[in-house]
Amino acid sequence: MRGDSAQYVAGRLVSAAVLLAALSVVVYAGVDLLPGDPATARLGTDATPEQVAAVRERLGLNEPLGRRYLEWAGGLLHGDLGTSANGTSVTDMLDGRLGNTAVLAALTVALLVPASLALGIALGRRAGSRADGTGSTLLLLTTAVPEFVVAGVLALLVGAQLGWLPATSLVPPGDSPLAHPDVLVLPVLSLLWVSLAYATRVVRAQTLVALRAPHVEAMRLNGIPERAVLRHGVLPAVLPSAAQIWLISAAGLLGGTVPVEVVFNYPGIGKLLVSSVSTGDLPVVQALAMIMGGLTLLATIAADVIGAAVGRTRSV
Template structure:
C-alpha cells in the first residue's frame, strides 16, 4: 500500500511539474519587459529573451529545467543568484511560521471541536460553531489587517511589521511572530474545529458510545475510549493538510506583515516576472501538499484498527 501511494504521488508530482512550468510560462505579461521597462527597443528585448532562453520552445526549456531539478538545480533568479540559495533562508522562516501554527492548532482544535460536540445544541456549541463559521469565511489577509489594527495601532503592544535582521532566526525575535501566527491560526482553527466537531458529534450518537454508557462507563471513559480514537484519524489529516496550507496561505499574510518568508518572495517574484523563482516555489508548495496527502492517507490507516487489519491481510 505504501509503495502504491508513493508511486501515485511521484506520478502526480511529475504531472505537476509540467503544469507548473507551462502554467507559469503562460502567465500574462512579458518577464523581459517587466524588468527593463516598456520603453526598451525591440532589438534589446529580443537580445535579452535569447540570453534568458525564452525564445526557445517551452517543452525544450521544460526538459532542461527537469534535468536541473533531478540534479538539485532550481535554476538562476533574475537577480543572478541561484534559486536554491535564494530560497534557503526563506523556506526556513516559513517553516517556523507554519510549524508554530500547527503546534498551537492541534490541541486547540481538538479541545474546542470535542467540547462543542459534547455540548451539541447548547450555548457553547452554538458560540463555537458560529465563531468558526464566521472565521472560515474571512480571508487570512483580512484577519491579519484586523489584528494589526487592534494590537499594533490601537493597543500598541506588538509590532505591525515583522521585519528580521539579515540572517537572523525568527525564533530569536518572538514578538515578530505573534501576529502572523495568530492570523494563520484563527483561520485554520475555524476549519479544523468544524471538521473535528462534526466527527465527534457523529461518534457520540453511535451505538458503540451508547453501549459504553449503558454499561456504566463514565463520561471520561467514553471520551478516552470512544470519542478521541474515532476523531484522531480525521484530526491528523486536517492538521497535516493545514500545515502545508499555512505555508501557502502565508503568501498574503507574509506580505501584509513584511515577514521574510517564501510567500513574500513569491509575490515579489510574480510582480517582476522572475519565472525561475515562481516555478520553484509553486512546485515546492505543490510537492509538499502531495507528500502530506500521502502521509495523511497512511495516518488514517495506522490510526484506524479496522483499516490497519484489512491492509495487513
Template sequence: MFAGTTLLPSDAAEVVLSRSEGAGGGTPEQIAALRTQLGLDRPWPQRYLDWAGGLLHGQLGTSLISGRPVADIIGDRLGNTLILAGIAAVLLVPIAVGLGVWAALRQGRAGDRVTSVTAIGLQALPEFVAATVLIAVFALALRWLPPVSFVAAGTSPLAQPAGLVLPVASLLTVMAGQSIRMVRARAGQVTNAEYVRMARLHGIPERRVVWRYVLPNALAPALQLLASSVAWLVGGVVVVEQVFAYPGISDELVAAIATRDEPVVQALALVMAVVTIAAYTVADLLALVLVPKLRTEGLR
C-alpha cells in the first residue's frame, strides 16, 4: 500500500499547495520547501522504516494534510464501519447457514434450484447496482427510508437506525449469494455422507441428524470462507460507503489516497489487515469447537 501510494503522480505537498487560496499550485521552490517540511524529500524506504519504527512504539503518525494524529482520524471513523459491518455480519451468518442447509436438504427439488439460481444472481450483482436499486425502490419510489446515511459528528449511527437499513441491505445482497452457495455445497456433501445415512437408518430423528451431524460438519470447512466475507465487510465496503455517504474508514481511505496522505493510508491498511487476521483466527477457533476431532488430529 505504501509503495503504491508513492508511485501515484504528485504528492501531499502538491495537494496542499493546490488547495491553498491564491497559490495556483505553488512554485517549484514552495513545493520543495513543503516537501522538506513534511519529510517527503527523503527516500520512500526511509519514510516507511520511520513509520514502522513509530508503529512499534504505538504511534501511527500525523496526517500530512490536516496535521491531526492518525489515531484520532481512524478513531472517528472505525466505530462507524464496525457498526455497519457488525450488523451485516450478524445477519449474514444465519441467512447463509439457514438457506444453504435448507437447500442442501432438498437437493434437486424446486426449493434447492430456486435458492441456487437466486444466489448466483445475487453473487453476480455489483455493489453499486444493488445499492442504486435499493435507493430507487425504497428511498425514491416508496419513500420508506433515507437515501443517504447522515451521521452527525460525535454521534453514533445507531442513533438513526433508519439510515443503516439500506447500506446493510446492500452488503447482504452482495455477500449472501456467495455465502449461501458455499454452505449449500458443503452441506450437500455432508447430507450424502455414509454416517448421515446410517444415522437416518437407525431411526434418529431428522432434526437431530441436522443439528448433530449435518450442521457442525458442514460449517467447519465453510467457516474460512465466511471469515473472508466478514473481513471483506470491513475492508471492501468502499462502494457502499461512497454511495450512501456513510462516514466509515473506507470513505476515509479513498480521501487519503486522493490526497496522497501516506500515514493515513498506511494506518488504514494496517487496520484492515488486523481485522482480516482476527476474522480468520475466530473462524479457526469456531471450527475446533464445532468439530472436536480437529482438536485431536494433531496429537496422533
C-alpha cells in the first residue's frame, strides 16, 4: 500500500511538471497576445516610428515568439523572472510586494480554517432546522457577491463614513504590514467573505455524511458523549475534504487579492499587476500570471494527493 501511495504521488509530481510546462506556454503566449503594443504604451502616442522600433529592438519584441518563450522559460528554470520594460529586474519589483500579498492570504486562511470548520459542523449538526436554513441561504447569497464589491462597501461604510478603520491600507515603504494591523482588517475581511462561505458549505455537507455513517451511529447508541462523537467520529471524516478546500482557497487568494488590493491601495501585487497590464509591461504580467497559476495548480494537485491518501487509508 505504501508503494502504491508513493507511485501515485510520483505520478502526480510528473503530472505537475507537465502541467506547469503547459501553463508556462499558455501564460507567455496569452500575455503576448494582449491588445496594444508595449513599446507604444511605454513611449506614448506621440512617439516616432523610429523611437518605437528602437524600444521594440531593446525589449526583444522583434524576435520570433518561440525563441522569446524559450529564453523566458530558461530563465524561469534558473529563478530569473525576467526584466521589466523599464529595465528593472522583475524579481526586485516583486520583492516585498509578493510578501505583502502573502500576509493578506495567510491571515485570511488563519481565520478561514477555524471559522469554516466550526460554522460548517454547527450547521451540519442542525440540518433541517431554521438556523441551518437561514445560515445556508446566507452562505449561498454570500458566494454571489464578489470580493471587490465587499471591499468597496467596507471601505466606504466602515472606513470613510464611520472612520472605525483606515479606508486605505497604506504601509510606509520598508515597513511590514504586520506593524500596522489596522490597515489589514478590512482587506482580510473582504477576502474572507467568499472563501468562508464556500468552505463552510463543504464542511457542512461532509458533516451530514459523517453523522449518518454507521460508526457514528454506533458510538451514539453506546452512549458516548456527543462531544467525543464529534471529536473522534465526525472530525476525522470532515478534515480531509476541508483540508482540500483550504489548500485551494489559499492558492486562489493570491489572485483574489488583486481587486481587493486595488480598492484599498494596498502595497501588494494587485496594483503592480494592474499598472503593468495598462502600460504593456509584459515580463511583469507574465511573471505574476505564472506565479499565481503555478501556485493554484500545485495546491490543486496537493489536494488530490490528500484526497487519494485518505481514500486509500479508509480502504485498508
